[in-house]
Amino acid sequence: DAMVIQNPRYQVTQFGKPVTLSCSQTLNHNVMYWYQQKSSQAPKLLFHYYDKDFNNEADTPDNFQSRRPNTSFCFLDIRSPGLGDAAMYLCATSLPGTDNYGYTFGSGTRLTVV
């Protein structure tokens, strides 16, 4: 089945130690998103790629970076995680122009910072 896969499902990292979260898709969607979701809050868009074009949200901290080496993969790098970065990170894809935009979410990576 075509899908969006996030690895790992759970990630524990040390305060200040760089961490990378990964997302892959078999849908061939041209847009990929990274969301941060803290407990009891709505998802917050960090950035998205439209094909190779990177679009950063204005309030995304510089501590968060992203890479999209090809259509299928997208990575979220947190350069120096702080305790406040503990959250669920959701990857999503979409295909603009389709009937319902084709939004598809991965299962998420729950990040703990110790």
Add this chain to the structure above:
Amino acid sequence: AQKITQTQPGMFVQEKEAVTLDCTYDTSDPSYGLFWYKQPSSGEMIFLIYQGSYDQQNATEGRYSLNFQKARKSANLVISASQLGDSAMYFCAIAARKLIWGLGTSLAVNP
């Protein structure tokens, strides 16, 4: 700019009864889409139902239906015959270039 308002932070419903979760929206775009997602405690975001702004009929997906009132800018989710597994957080979202989310409604289904 788009905005989604969900005014019910928490809702309770008895098993097998119907429940309506409220969602109002604001947008200046003539073409948009409205979504409802379910998020259980495990964290994954599960797509429930979609309504396009030009769709003439209300969307239905199994036990889920969307009461779309365009003039009132509302897109309420109706869950019929609630089940214990429906206990979760429910988010309404609007899409133009990107998804804009409401704050969510926490639904608890009581046996």
